[in-house]
Amino acid sequence: MGQRANLVIVKQDGYDLYYNHWCANTLPSDLFWGPEHAISFIQAQKKVDQTDWLDDIWAEGGAVIDEAKKLLLFYGGEEEQSNIPYRRLFLELMQRVWGDWEIHWAHEGIVNLAEYVDVSRDKVLTGKNDDLANVNLRPPGALDWIDTIASIIFEDEETLIFPLDGGIEGYLIHGPELLQNCNKSFGYKQFHMEEWASDFPSSGFHIDIKNKQIEIWYADVFSNIVQRLQEKWEDWKVIDHIDSYEAHTEILKGRLQFQAEDSSIMLSEIKASLLRSPTNPLDTISSLVTRLQKDGKEIKVSPDAYMHENYSMPNTIREDIIRYAFSMFENNEK
Structure with missing residues (x-):
């Protein structure tokens, strides 16, 4: 705690x-x-x-x-x-x-x-233990559960987009085994986030099978992510875009569209959080004890x-x- x-x-x-x-x-x-x-x-x-x-x-x-x-x-x-x-x-x-x-x-x-x-x-x-829970690219059970956007260019040049729950580590840490468990029927040729969810996704990855290249972006903190993925995808190139999700839209050339940013709503939320009176967690501990x-x-x-x-x-x-x-x-x- x-x-x-x-x-x-x-x-x-x-x-x-x-x-x-x-x-x-x-x-x-x-x-x-x-x-x-x-x-x-x-x-x-x-x-x-x-x-x-x-x-x-x-x-x-x-x-x-x-x-x-x-x-x-x-x-x-x-x-x-x-x-x-x-x-x-x-x-x-x-x-x-x-x-x-x-x-x-x-x-x-x-x-x-x-x-x-x-x-x-x-x-x-x-040297965190790897979470190998997500072995396939099945979409989430509800529209607003999307955390990650994945895309794959297959060897025949077909490009598919997969909306996922959970972060990028849980998928990519499987290495190439992830591709062996890929069901193309879960993929979309075009994907507009605003039709699925209001919350902005927290991460994404793009896999180019022919060129053996993976590109990632993410909001959360990841330590040593490139090295850890490189160990799983040994002869692949891993490109880290950090929080530049725009790189994903450029790769997919219009096939992927994120939600339009409403800065007025976010500004109101930021102002409310800054004006919120700070609480003392020690008071909570004392009360609980x-x-x-x-x-x-x-x-x-x-x-x-x-x-x-x-x-x-x-x-x-x-x-x-x-x-x-x-x-x-x-x-x-x-």
Whole structure:
């Protein structure tokens, strides 16, 4: 239980490493308010030893702030981590607040953060067990369950598109066996996402059998994804487009169309999330422990669960920053 994050402040002679047990899913909103507030938020958290890095299984969010280079590298959140158009819009607004700072999304998560401060990726990689659940390209049971868009150009040049549930790893990690289990009757020659679902898909892949080439894109954080796939598809080329889903539409030359982006709706959702009053997870823990103890149960709570400090910011300041960000964004759009 928790939303674990490592937070890093780069210093002239190294870096300080911090830990928060609960902020990974709120991190975009915690950092949005500009460098001064972001640094104060991180420094309010528990400072830990430089050996206390989370790994790529336990780290669900994180950030590096390099004040000297004016750079922020981070990942986390909920919608931000699963919806590419939403994340792009959020980062555009955030850039207005951070001014001349560079803001980068950490597509490999904790691996990117560690490497930025010269910590070997091997220190935070676990060699995850592969999930081999999805052995075929059967469509989801309901229209709005689509997570992944797959496409295949077969040896006879026929191109088919397959709407899928689950992420790209669960399919591609099978290697070429996936193609042996491919039922062409599940494929579509043309596919328009808006006819199926309102939610934007979180990933996609394209397989060119004749040229032995795989191209991938994704919203979520994947550590070492190309190397892991290359081990399964030994004599194939793997091209990583990261979050550039547009590459998929270019490959398919109009056969695949994603939903039209309604920025007004996303802007309203972003504003609502930023204005939401922060909650203290420690209050929830205390309430739960008290209730269970009243029921006569013996409760032990890990000390890590208490590693969280709320950073207080007056609502008036938050509202002013939001007003400024949205005003600058709208003026730029005109």
